[in-house]
Amino acid sequence: MKTITLTGHDIREAVTMHEAIDAVRRGFVDLAGGEFEMPTRTVLRDGQFLVMSAHHRSSASAMIKTLSLNFQRTPAIAGTVVWSETGRLDHLVADAGAVTALRTGAAVGVATDLLAAPEAGRLTLIGAGGQAPDQVRAVHAVRPLRQLTVVDADPQRARALLETLAPELAGVELLTATDAESAVQEAEIVCCxxxxxSPLFPASALPAQVHVNAIGAYRPTMRELPDELLADSTVVIDELDAVLEESGEIIHALEAGAISKDALTELGTALTAPAAEYGKRTVFKTVGVAMQDWAIAQLLAGKFLH
Known part of the structure; x- marks a missing residue:
């Protein structure tokens, strides 16, 4: 029996964002096709501890992720992802923080590629925390950026993020801001x-055509987007049961009568449906599902175990 243990650095060295996006895209298609057993994640201590699992039927492989989450520490996410396959004694253990950031970014890349205007190149990113770098990398992978504005209440943290990303964004205009409402007014893509x-900006602050990704709110008490935006947009989600249980934005908008369940389209369904004409405003809301972690773990297993 062999156990491969991968640090965050190992994961970053092994997997490109383009590879992660392709793997997560295939995962969403398989999810829509019924290829996964995937219970809604276990949430303990009001979201401070999470347990997620997924079994991919056709490959007979499974992933279990356990993590603790604390926004008062750095990094905020700590834990492990364990991948195994029926019939094999070898298994893989990977750093949950790196996998989570990579797979969340990759899901945003998949959605942005599907929903954002082909020429979109101005990104406003709200939040400069641990998930932020991969949000930028994922969007840049599918919509090469001309301009990036990072919004954060702490200007120093926003500048530090831009300094980190600058080598990867040659030729991109890099800006910081502290006011989200003004920063989204000319954006073509927004990542929250x-x-x-409570909502980060009013729907009226956005241009008529824009794609918005919202990844931060993963509990019913959290919200990044206003009801009015969801009511006025094509809304694509990662997985229906997950958002109905965990997404504060979706729960609030449903209870307010701003949207109905019928207005929500799962990303896997959107990817496999005939090409559609989406409205000028599109939203991707994700709380994160275990399939995404499985997709990155499967990718790592292919590199390190096969």
Missing amino acids: ATNAT
């Missing part, structure tokens, strides 16, 4: 990666 409990 915060732990906000």
Whole structure:
């Protein structure tokens, strides 16, 4: 029996964002096709501890992720991802923080590639925390950026993020801001990666055509987007049961009568449906599902175990 243990650095060295996006895209297609057993994640201590699992039927492989989450520490996410396959004694153990950031970014890359205007190149990122770098990398992978504005209440943290990303964004105009409402007014793509409990901006602040990704709110008490935006947009989600249980934005909008369940389209379904004409405003809301972690773990297993 062999156990491969991978650090965050190992994962970053082994997997490119383009590879992660392709793997997660295939995962969403398989999810829509019924290839996964995937219970809704176990949430303990109001979201401070999470347990997620997924079994991919056709490959007979499974992933279990356990993590603790604390926004008062750095890194905020700590834990492990364990991948195994029926019939094999070998298994893989990977750093949950790196896998989570990579797979969350990759899901945003998949959705942005599907929903954003082909020429979109101005990104406003709200939140400069641990998930932020991979949000930028994923969007840049599918919609090469001309301009990036990072919004954070702490200007120093926003500047530090831009310094980190600058070598990867040659030729991109890099800006910081502290006011989200003004920063989204000319954006073509918006990424929200915060732990906000109320909407970050009014729907009226956005241009007529824009794609918005919202990844930060993963509990019913958290919200990044206003009801009016969801009511006025094509809304694509990662998985229906997950968002109905965990997404503060979706729960609030449903209870307010701003949207109905019929207005929500799972990403896997959207990827496999005939090409559609989406509205000028599109939203991707994700709380994160175990399939995404499985997709990255499967990719790593292919590199290190096969």
